[in-house]
Amino acid sequence: MDPAPPSTTKSWSIHTRREITSKYEIQNRIGSGAYSDVYKARRLSDDLTVALKEVHDYQSAFREIDALQTLQHSPNVVELHEYFWSEDEDAVLVLEYLPTDLASVIRTAKKEWNGLSVGEIKRWIIQILLAVDACHRSSIIHRDLKPSNLLISATGVLKLADFGQARIRLAPGFLSVHDSTQPQVQESSLFHQQETRPNLMEPPPLRTIEEYPKDPIDELQLEKETNFPDVDTSCLATFTTSDIEDDFLKSNYSYNETGNDESALLTSCVGTRWFRAPELLFGSTNYSAEIDLWSLGCIIAELFTLQPIFPGTSDIDQLSRIFTVLGNLNEEIWPGCTQLPDYKIISFGKVENPSGLASCLVNRSQDEISLVEKLLCFDPAGRAAAMELLHDKYLNEEPGPVPLGELRVPGSNRGGDDDGSSESGEWGGGGPMGSDSDFDDFGGFDVTKGSGGDYSIRFE
Structure with a gap:
């Protein structure tokens, strides 16, 4: 969903806000996206370089501020110095400035460095695991992990950023990484704390981790009452007869049917496709x-x-690539998968000989392949937790991870996002990817009409 247009009550620019310009010298815009703009700035009190992130969506701003305050003592999470929040203006987050990211490291290693050493790879992996573990220990799902959201300081410290899509403090019915990911969620349990629901027009209070309330944010109800759609909805669409006739399979959005309301919102998928x-x-x-x-x-x-x-x-195409490597999805591989909303809507031809993850990791050791296999498995319950992986054999055998000071860090030239879009991670403003056809670059498919008027799609 596009951000709201300018109005007579909102400036939509941090340049006109005295409370900000009296404390920060805004230098230049370093990123822009659907939901935010990011500026490089100098703090006047001590000349510290910072990033000012102007967020155009109250829900995203609330999530990000709340997550960063919860994780404020985590060394591998970007630091939130302060924020500005008022009812008639966009929220502005003052973040530590980090000049580059893991996407730039990968890009430079491929083009200029002739690859990364084993010691460098291990040090990067350890820092990423520490960042993810910090989130999960605090009951936060980031929901948009990718190289361009892993920012890096000039000294090689990696920090996770861009929590605008994060699920903060899991609501009742959501489980931890040590449990099944398909719980039976009771609506009554999700909505019973309405009196404690945060008001999006009011800023999250500044607080330490010790002061954080023990009751989780009733975020599902919060999302239900905002004008911005949640990003938890299906990536694959269910179509009625009229949908097929009017606009056959035109995008990777799912149609959110709400009675006969022709203006029903299209809701996007959480996360970036390549990492979904x-x-x-x-x-x-x-x-x-x-x-x-x-x-x-x-x-x-x-x-x-x-x-x-x-x-x-x-x-x-994303699902097709995964199936080609891991094989088809069934109850034997992932108990309960047939209950997924789109499992019976879209199916693929049988993959007779899946190539396996080793085929994607040519010239890598068995320990390296094993590390990836512990994460890229269909059944969510089978994926290893971040803390478990920190004790993995691969990360604790020779050669060991290099010291931070020996990591090669590229300059601050940040290219496009990982999926080829113009946005670039945290400094690119975040927000969901735009719409594109799921079928433009794909082969043949059959559409079958069901008894209820719905259609199922089978891909060859």
């Missing part, structure tokens, strides 16, 4: 922190090969 877990691609809304673990596996694989492991051109 299978349960999301099949429309799950009952997922948990394991979706981050799948993304983590994709990132580690990319560190090994310097190229994305599943670079899908559409959501359907």
Whole structure:
């Protein structure tokens, strides 16, 4: 959904806000996206370089501020210095400035460095695992892990950023990384704390971790009452007869049917496609922190090969690439998968001889392949937690990880995002990817009409 247009009550520019310009010298815009703009700035009191992130969506701003305050003592999470929040203006977050990211490391290693050493890879992996573990220990699902959201300081410290899509403090019914990701969510349990629901027009209070309330944010109800759609909805669409006739399979958005309301919102998929877990691609809304673990596996694989492991051109192509490597999805491999919302809507031809992850990790050791296999498995319950992986054999054998000071860090030239879009991670403003056809670059398919008027799609 596009950000709201300018109005007579909002400036939509931090340049006109005295409370900000009296404390910061705004130098130049370093990123822009659907939901935010990011500026490089200098703090006047001590000349510290910072990033000012102007967020045009109250929900995203609330999520990000709340997550960063919860994780404020985590050394591998970007630091929030302060924020500005008022009812008639966009929220502005003052973040530590980090000049580059892991996407730039991968890109430079491929083009200029002739790859990364084993010691460098291990140090990057350890820092990523520490960042993800900090989130999951605080019951936060990031939901958009990718190389361009892993920012890096000039001294090689890696920090996770861009929490605008994060699920903060899991609501009742969502489970931890040590449990199944397909819980039976009772609506009554999700909505019973309405009196404690945060008001999006009021800023999250500044607080320490010790002061954080023990009751989780009733975020599902919060999202229900905002004008911005949640990003938990299906990536693969269900169509009625009229949908097929009017606009046949035109995008990777799912149609949110609300009676006869022709203005029903289109809701986007959470996360960036190349790093999106299978349960999301099949429309799950009952997922948990394991979706981050799948993304983590994709990132580690990319560190090994310097190229994305599943670079899908559409959501359907994304699933096809995963199936080609891991094989078809069934109850034996993932108990309960047939209950995923889109499992019976879209199916693929049988993959007789899946290539396996080893085929994607050519010239890598068995320990390296095993590390990726512990994350890139269909069944979310089978994915290893970040803390578990920190004790993995691969990370604790020789050669060991290099010291931070020996990591090669590229300059601050940040290119396009991992999926080829113009946005670039945290400094690119975040927000969901734009719409594109799931079928433009795909082969033949059959459409079958069901008894209820719905259609199912089978791809060859």
